Amino acid sequence: MKFIYIDESGSRDQGDVFVTCGLMVDAYKLRKKTADFDQRLEALFAKHPGNRADFKTSRFINGKGGWREIDAVERKEFLKSVCELAVENGGKIFGLGLSFAAFDVATAAGHAQPVGTTYWLASAMFTACLVQKKMQAVKNSKGLTVVIMDDNKAEMPKLSDELYQGNAWFDGLYQLRGKKRGKAVWLERTKKDRFDHIINTAFAIKSDHSSMVQVADAMSYVYRRHLELAAVAETWVGEKDYYTELVAILEPARETHGHCPDEPCVKFFKSAKHPEWKL
Numbered sequence: 001m002k003f004i005y006i007d008e009s010g011s012r013d014q015g016d017v018f019v020t021c022g023l024m025v026d027a028y029k030l031r032k033k034t035a036d037f038d039q040r041l042e043a044l045f046a047k048h049p050g051n052r053a054d055f056k057t058s059r060f061i062n063g064k065g066g067w068r069e070i071d072a073v074e075r076k077e078f079l080k081s082v083c084e085l086a087v088e089n090g091g092k093i094f095g096l097g098l099s100f101a102a103f104d105v106a107t108a109a110g111h112a113q114p115v116g117t118t119y120w121l122a123s124a125m126f127t128a129c130l131v132q133k134k135m136q137a138v139k140n141s142k143g144l145t146v147v148i149m150d151d152n153k154a155e156m157p158k159l160s161d162e163l164y165q166g167n168a169w170f171d172g173l174y175q176l177r178g179k180k181r182g183k184a185v186w187l188e189r190t191k192k193d194r195f196d197h198i199i200n201t202a203f204a205i206k207s208d209h210s211s212m213v214q215v216a217d218a219m220s221y222v223y224r225r226h227l228e229l230a231a232v233a234e235t236w237v238g239e240k241d242y243y244t245e246l247v248a249i250l251e252p253a254r255e256t257h258g259h260c261p262d263e264p265c266v267k268f269f270k271s272a273k274h275p276e277w278k279l
Contacts, residue, residue: 001027001199002135002143004094005212006127007150008120009058009220012100017227017274020123021095021220023086023212024131024145036085037211044078055214056207057221076242082218083246087253093219094134094255096126096269097227097277106271111264114167120155125162125170126269128198133174134255135197143197150213151204160201166194172263186261222246230276 006022025033041055048070060067061075087093098119107117115122128147135143147163149156162170171189178187207213226243229236257279260266273279 001141002145003027003030003148003212004131004145005148005210005216006095006124007207007213007216007220008123009217009224015228016100017224018098018100018103018119018123019095019220019224019227020120020127021093021216021223022127022131022147023216023219024092024094025212026090029089033089033091034212037082037215040078040081040085041211041214057214057218061221079218079222080246080249082215083222083249086215086219087250091253092255093250093253094127094130095220095223096123096130096279097223097274098123098272099274102274103272106268109268109271111268111271112169113265113268114162114169118155118158120152121158121162122269122272124149124155124159124202126173128159128163128195128202129170129173129265130255130257132195132197133257136174136176138197144199145197146199147202148210148213149202149204150207150217153204156202156204163195163198163201166191168194170194170265172261172265173257173269175261177259219250222250227274227276 002024004022004024006020008018008020010018048066057079059065061079063070063072063075067075100119103119103122104117107113113122115125131145131147135145137143149159168189171194172186175186175189177184179185205213207217222243225239226247229240229243232240270279
């Protein structure tokens with residue numbers, strides 16, 4: 001069995017990029033992985049106790065509030081260590097990087113997407129579909145996955161409904177290949193097959209109650225900043241290099257979508273993704 005902890009970074013008032021990232025860990029490794037992150041965060045809070053309730057990656061790395069008391073080099077090294085620890089011992093990354101501008105064009109293009117114009121729900125559902133696609137090939141129930149989201153009270157009920165109801169619109173994102181009369185075809189899905197490797201639905205947790213969600217927040221911010229910096233002037237070269245280094249740590253562990261049928265769901269997400277994001 002697997003556990004995946006998912007968070008997001010970005011909003012329309014902050015720029016054009018919205019990233020959702022999840023860290024997947026095998027159940028038998030979860031206790032140690034969580035303990036390692038807890039220990040690292042506790043060491044940070046022990047040195048800077050006044051910031052315990054203010055740990056958000058964007059505020060931390062940019063020295064906002066009480067975090068300005070920590071030297072920038074120390075902040076950068078801490079974030080790098082979080083990325084390194086995330087992918088150690090088989091940690092896998094699932095997610096999606098959207099461009100708001102591209103997403104708006106995609107939502108207006110007539111793909112009949114059941115997520116409407118809600119970018120949070122769209123990103124969460126794509127991530128769930130990617131989990132289903134990769135885990136359905138894992139044998140002996142070892143691919144069954146518990147999905148744990150940073151709490152979003154407005155959107156979580158919609159996500160739960162979509163996962164439970166199993167809308168056929170998403171089938172193309174995780175259809176399997178097979179043979180029919182000797183020819184390779186995309187196999188039809190049935191209601192019982194849809195999201196059958198996600199246990200029940202998605203579960204919500206407050207980010208300050210889970211170091212693993214805080215790690216997902218860190219990864220989301222790293223990818224978001226990397227995409228944002230792809231479009232800025234060369235005067236930002238130092239910051240670009242730093243986030244390029246962090247993404248190089250994470251990227252080998254990130255699952256990508258791969259080959260899939262030419263369905264409306266696939267066309268929608270190909271249109272909505274950030275141009276620098278490999279789907």
